[in-house]
Amino acid sequence: MKENKFIGFDLGAESGRCVVGKLSDNKLTLHEVHRFTTHSIKYDEGFHWDILAIYEEIKTGLIKAQKEFGSEFDGIGIDTWGVDYVLIDKDGRIIGYPYHYRDDRTDDIMKQAFQILPKEEIYSKTGIQFAQFNTLFQLISETKQKSNLLNITDKMLLIPDYLSFLLTGKKKAEFTIASTTSLLDSSIRKWSWELIDAFCLPRKIFPEIIEPGATIGNLLPSIANQTGLNQNIPVIASASHDTASAVASVPAFEDSWVFLSSGTWSLMGVELKQPILTSEAMEHNFTNEGGFENTIRFLKNIIGLWPIQECRRYWQERSKEYSYSELTSWASANGFAKAWIDLNDPRFLKTGEMPEKIISYLKETGQSFKSDIGFVIRVVLESLAFSYRKTLNEIETISGKKIKILHAVGGGIQNELLTQLTADAIGRSVLAGPVEGTIIGNIGVQAIACGAVQDLHAWRMIVANSFELKMYEPKNSSYFDENEQRYNNILK
Numbered sequence: 334m335k336e337n338k339f340i341g342f343d344l345g346a347e348s349g350r351c352v353v354g355k356l357s358d359n360k361l362t363l364h365e366v367h368r369f370t371t372h373s374i375k376y377d378e379g380f381h382w383d384i385l386a387i388y389e390e391i392k393t394g395l396i397k398a399q400k401e402f403g404s405e406f407d408g409i410g411i412d413t414w415g416v417d418y419v420l421i422d423k424d425g426r427i428i429g430y431p432y433h434y435r436d437d438r439t440d441d442i443m444k445q446a447f448q449i450l451p452k453e454e455i456y457s458k459t460g461i462q463f464a465q466f467n468t469l470f471q472l473i474s475e476t477k478q479k480s481n482l483l484n485i486t487d488k489m490l491l492i493p494d495y496l497s498f499l500l501t502g503k504k505k506a507e508f509t510i511a512s513t514t515s516l517l518d519s520s521i522r523k524w525s526w527e528l529i530d531a532f533c534l535p536r537k538i539f540p541e542i543i544e545p546g547a548t549i550g551n552l553l554p555s556i557a558n559q560t561g562l563n564q565n566i567p568v569i570a571s572a573s574h575d576t577a578s579a580v581a582s583v584p585a586f587e588d589s590w591v592f593l594s595s596g597t598w599s600l601m602g603v604e605l606k607q608p609i610l611t612s613e614a615m616e617h618n619f620t621n622e623g624g625f626e627n628t629i630r631f632l633k634n635i636i637g638l639w640p641i642q643e644c645r646r647y648w649q650e651r652s653k654e655y656s657y658s659e660l661t662s663w664a665s666a667n668g669f670a671k672a673w674i675d676l677n678d679p680r681f682l683k684t685g686e687m688p689e690k691i692i693s694y695l696k697e698t699g700q701s702f703k704s705d706i707g708f709v710i711r712v713v714l715e716s717l718a719f720s721y722r723k724t725l726n727e728i729e730t731i732s733g734k735k736i737k738i739l740h741a742v743g744g745g746i747q748n749e750l751l752t753q754l755t756a757d758a759i760g761r762s763v764l765a766g767p768v769e770g771t772i773i774g775n776i777g778v779q780a781i782a783c784g785a786v787q788d789l790h791a792w793r794m795i796v797a798n799s800f801e802l803k804m805y806e807p808k809n810s811s812y813f814d815e816n817e818q819r820y821n822n823i824l825k
Contacts, residue, residue, distance in 0.1 A: 337407045337785040340398050341775040342391060343575060344371050344413040344492070346597050347642070349387070351394025352769075353402050354776035356785055361776065361799040363769055366401055367394040373433050380437075381430035382492070384419055388499055395560040404563045408779035409500070409552070410571030411493045412578045412771060415513030415622075416468045419495040420538075423487040425502075431492070434466035435684065442470040450531050453615065458528055460519040460608040460621030461512070462634060468514035472534055489538040493573035500568050501550030506540040507570040509577035512623035517542075519608040519621045519629065545572040545625045546782040571778040572625045576600045576632070581625045581774030581789060582767060583740045584797035591728060591736045592632075593755070593763075594770060595745025597639050599717065601724045602632025603732055617727045625778055626789045631732065633724050636676040638745050640713045643687035648706065655706070657748070661714075663707030665750050669812055670711040672700040675824050676720055698823045714751050718758035719820045722813060725759050739763045742770030756805040758813045766802035773800075 336357040343350055351367040369390040372383035391411075398406070420428040432438065443465055446455075452463060461467065468491070475483055483489075490498055491510045498504055511517050511524075516539070518525040524539050543549070548567045557564035572578040579594040594600040608621035608629045622630045641660065648655060674681065674694045681690060688709050695702040695712070702708075721739075729736055739761060746752050746765040756763040767773055777792040786792050 337780060337783070338402060338405070339776045339779045340395065340406050340409045341571070341772045341779070342394060342409075342411040342496075343578070343772040343775060344387070344411070345575065346414055347371065349390060350772070351391070351398060352772045352776075353398050353406075354772070354780075356776075356780055356795070359795050359798060361773065361795055363772065364401070366397040369393070374430065376430055379430070380433040380435055382417065382433055384427070384431050384492070384495065388496060391496055391500075392556070392559060395556070395562060399561040404561055406562070406566050407783045407785065408567050408569040410569045410573075410775045410779045411496050412571055412573050412575045412775045413492045413496075413510070415491070415510055415574050415576075416466055416471065418468060418471070418489045418491050420482055420486045421488055421490060421495070421498075421504075422485060425498070428482050428486055432471060434471075435682070437683075438474045439465040439470045442474050446470060446473055446532070450528070453612065455515065455528065456615040457610055458518050458525045459515050460610045460614070460629075461515045462618045462620035463515075464634065469516050469528070469532070472516075473532055476533065483535055483538060486535070486538045488540050490540065491573075494540070497549050497568050497570070497573075500552055500556055502553055503550040504540045505547075505549050505570065506542045507547075507573040508542055508544050509572045509574040509623040509625070511542055512621075513574055517623075519610070519623075522623065543570055545570055545577065545623075545778050548782070567783070569779045569782050571775040574622065575771045577622065577624055577630065578772070578774035578778065579742050579770040580604060580630055581777050581792070582742055582770040582796055584764075584766070584793050584802065585740050586793070587737055589734050589737050591725060591739050593721065593739055593741040595637065595741055595743040595751075597637050597642065599635040599637035599721070599745065600630075600632050601635060601721060601728070602630050603728055603734060603736075605629045605631050605732070609731060611731070614731050617731065619727070619731065625774075631728070633727070635717070635720050635724065636681055637717070638748070640674075640676070640681055640687050640691070641710060643684060644691075644709060644713070647685075647687055660706065660710045661748055661750050663705075664710035664714055665707075667705065667707035667711045670708060670715050671816065672702060672712050673716040673719055673820050673823055674712060676716055700823065714748070714754055717751060718754035719813065719817075721755050722758040722817070736761065741765045742767060744768060752805050753808065756807045757809045760807050760810045760813075762807075763805040764802055765805060767796060767800035769800075
C-alpha cells in the first residue's frame with residue numbers, strides 16, 4: 334500500500350513544532366523533527382510577534398524534514414492561534430511588527446466599537462464571542478494610532494496565512510482562521526462587507542477566502558532551493574485555526590458529543606451544520622467558528638492552563654523551576670481546595686504575578702487561602718473543572734443537545750488530575766486522546782485534500798486506530814454538586 338507523507342506545523346502561544354506524519358495501511362505515525370519558541374518581542378511600548386524569527390523556524394523545520402524523510406511530500410500545512418495578523422504592502426513587505434493578542438492597546442476598544450455598531454448587530458452577523466483581542470477590535474485600534482498603517486496596507490494576512498504566503502507567494506485567507514476575526518459572516522462563510530464598511534476598514538486589505546483543504550500554491554522555487562524539497566509540493570490550507578484542526582482529530586462516532594481542546598486555552602463546544610446566532614448564545618459569550626467539511630464549531634473559549642503556565646514562570650524567576658508533573662502532584666496531595674477563581678476575570682489574561690493575583694482574588698471574594706504551591710495549582714484546576722461544568726450546561730440549554738460524552742484532545746489531557754476532575758465536574762464519561770490532536774487534525778485535512786483519505790469520518794476512524802485513548806469515569810461528582818452554588822456566587 335502507498336505511503337503518504339505530510340509536513341505539519343502547529344504553532345501555539347508558547348512554542349511551535351514541525352511534525353512529519355506518515356500514513357500507511359490506515360495508520361498514522363507522527364515524527365517530530367523540530368520544536369521551537371514562537372518568538373515574541375517588546376518593541377516601541379508594544380507587545381509583538383517576532384514573525385520573521387518564527388518564519389526562520391519554519392524553514393528550519395522544512396530543512397530537518399527533508400534531511401530525515403527526503404524531498405517528496407504530499408503536502409505542507411500550517412495551523413496557529415487565531416485573531417493576530419500581519420500587514421503587508423503590494424510587494425509583500427511587512428508594515429510594522431504584528432501585535433500580540435495580549436498587547437494592551439485594545440483594553441477599551443470594545444466600548445468604542447459598540448457606539449458605532451451595537452454588539453447585538455455584530456453578533457447577529459459573525460456569531461463570534463466578544464473578546465478585546467478579536468481582530469476587529471485590533472484593527473479599530475490600528476485606525477486610532479498616530480500613523481494609521483491600514484492606509485498603506487495591501488493585505489491583512491492572519492498568522493498562518495502570512496506564513497503560507499512566505500512559502501508560496503499567494504495571499505489567501507483560510508476560512509477557519511478568518512472566522513476568528515469578528516469580520517466574517519458565519520452564515521455565508523464570506524467577509525461581512527457590511528461590518529467592514531461600518532467600521533471604515535478598507536475593503537482591499539481583506540484577501541480571498543478559501544475553504545480548509547484548498548491548495549494555496551506550490552512551494553516557491555527559492556524555498557525549495559533553501560530546503561532541498563521538491564518545489565511541486567502543495568502548501569495546503571489545513572484547518573489553519575489550531576482549534577479547528579484539533580476538532581478534526583476527535584475520534585467521535587456517538588450521536589451527541591462535546592469536544593474539549595485542552596492547552597493554554599481550553600475550547601469547549603459542539604460541531605454543528607449551522608451557526609447559532611441567538612441572543613442567548615451571545616449573552617453566554619459563545620462563538621461560532623469555522624470548521625472542516627462545512628461545519629461550525631459552536632464553542633466557548635476558556636482561559637485553560639495559561640494561569641498554571643504563568644505560575645510556573647513566576648516561581649521559576651523567584652525560586653526554582655518546577656516541572657508540570659511536580660505541580661500536579663502537589664495539587665493532588667493538597668486535596669480539594671474548596672476555593673475557586675473566576676477565570677474570566679481580566680487580571681488572569683495578562684502576564685505576570687499570577688500566584689499573587691490568585692491569592693488576591695480569593696481574599697477579595699472572602700474565600701480561604703494558602704500560599705502553598707499545591708493549593709494554588711489545585712485552585713486553578715478545580716476552577717477549570719467548574720468552568721467546564723458550567724459551559725456544558727450552557728451548551729445543552731442553547732443547542733438543545735443532550736450530551737452523552739466529552740472527547741478531550743490536546744496537551745492538557747496529560748494532566749490526569751484535571752481530566753479526572755473534569756469527569757467529576759460534568760458527571761459524564763471523558764474519553765481523552767489523542768494528545769497530539771491539533772497536528773493530527775492538520776495532517777488529516779491534508780490527507781483528505783490530496784485524496785489519501787475519503788472524508789472526515791474516515792479520518793476519525795484512522796485516528797481511533799492509531800493512538801491510545803483513555804476513558805475517565807466520574808468518581809467525585811458530589812463535590813461539584815455540593816459546591817456549585819458557592820462557585821456561582823464567587824462569579825458574581
